[in-house]
Amino acid sequence: MEVGFLGLGIMGKAMSMNLLKNGFKVTVWNRTLSKCDELVEHGASVCESPAEVIKKCKYTIAMLSDPCAALSVVFDKGGVLEQICEGKGYIDMSTVDAETSLKINEAITGKGGRFVEGPVSGSKKPAEDGQLIILAAGDKALFEESIPAFDVLGKRSFYLGQVGNGAKMKLIVNMIMGSMMNAFSEGLVLADKSGLSSDTLLDILDLGAMTNPMFKGKGPSMNKSSYPPAFPLKHQQKDMRLALALGDENAVSMPVAAAANEAFKKARSLGLGDLDFSAVIEAVKFSRE
Template sequence: MEVGFLGLGIMGKAMALNLLSNGFRVTVWNRTLSRCEELVEHGATVGETPAAVIQKCKYTVAMLSDPSAALSVVFDEHGVLEQITEGKGYIDMSTVDAETSSKISQAITEKGGHFLEAPVSGSKKPAEDGQLVILAAGEKTLYEEVIQIFDVLGKKSFFLGSVGNGAKLKLVVNMIMGSMMNGFAEGLVLAERSGLSQQTLLDVLDLGAIANPMFRLKGPAMINSSHAPNFPLKHQQKDMRLALALGDEQAVSMPVAAAANESFKKARSLGLGEEDFSAVYEVLKASLFNATA
């Protein structure tokens, strides 16, 4: 199967490589075109623009940073929409809000194309290992046609009904994750400030009711202040912001998420946006130390 792939950041690169190594023919495009070179070494073809990729491929996947990138790649000059014709499928796996996804869906389907939103749970390693969790919504027939793609990228796919449901579920999941990360980081700082071993805290957490892969994976790096980006903090803050907007729409009070968002914003303001979202630890560490100095 020939698949187009737009966006070769941390996630997109791993996902496109995975498709190549599983026998798909892949045509890639990235805004910074030089990032396509590594994929070409693994057998990909390059499309000069999103429109060129769509023209060549029946199915195209996008993995872009945020709503503005997702809209720009579709609606701008030489964008996706220029070459969408009857029967083409466009699958946007970026984490965006339901409104963005609906705008894209409407534009694609008005031209006779088919659309799925399919954001994912799981970060760089699961993307490399084909172990993502896929939250698809939109056209069921397209979902069935591209299930082979999802089977390579993920360990489990959910079909969630109408466009917007995948985007919303993804935001709820990441809102919980961002809030957990803040609580975890505060706990690590409090343990250290109280003269306790942070490693012992990690060991205890891992044996109890709140053990989870995120604490297990990130904890050892965090206590060494190592935040090499798997999931960039700027994207986590974007997800908190979009989840809070969803909370506004639904009149759901979310004080914990709002506080977590403030910490992520503070981290961005301190230049930590490109670091892993675990770098929020540095902000909490600084503020707790200042408060008790």
């Protein structure tokens, strides 16, 4: 199977590398073209615009930072829309809001193409290991044709129905995750300020009902104030913002998520946006100093 891949950030690089390693022919494009070099060394072809990739490949996957990037890659000069046509499929795995996904779907299908949104749960390591959870929605036949690629990228693919449902489900998952990360950060800081060992707190949490891979994976480095970016904090804040907008639309009161969003915004204002989202603990420390 030959696929195009647009966007070689933390996730896109790992995902496209995985496809290459599993025998897919991959043609890549990234806004900063130099980021394609490593993929080319592993056998990928490179194109100079999203439109060129679409022209070359029957199926193209995108993994871009946010709604603005996702829209730009489709609608701008040299974008996806210039070459999408009947017989071609576009699969956007970026985390965006339903409105963005619907706009892209309308434009793609208006030109005879097919569209699936497929945001993912799981971060850099699951992306490297092909262990993502894919939350797909949209054209059912395209979803089914994408299964060989999804099976390489992920451990489970959900088909959630109409376009927008994948985006909404992803935002809800990340809203919960961002709120959990804030409660966790407050607990670690409170343990420390109370004269307790935050490492012992991790051991205790790990033995009880709250044990989870996120606390287990991020806790030890948070206790060392180390935040190598797996999931950049700026993207987590974008997801909180979009999830809160979904809450507004549906009149769902979400004070916990709103407070978590404030902490992520504070962390961004402290210049921590490019670090891992666990760096939000620095905003918690800051507010108590």
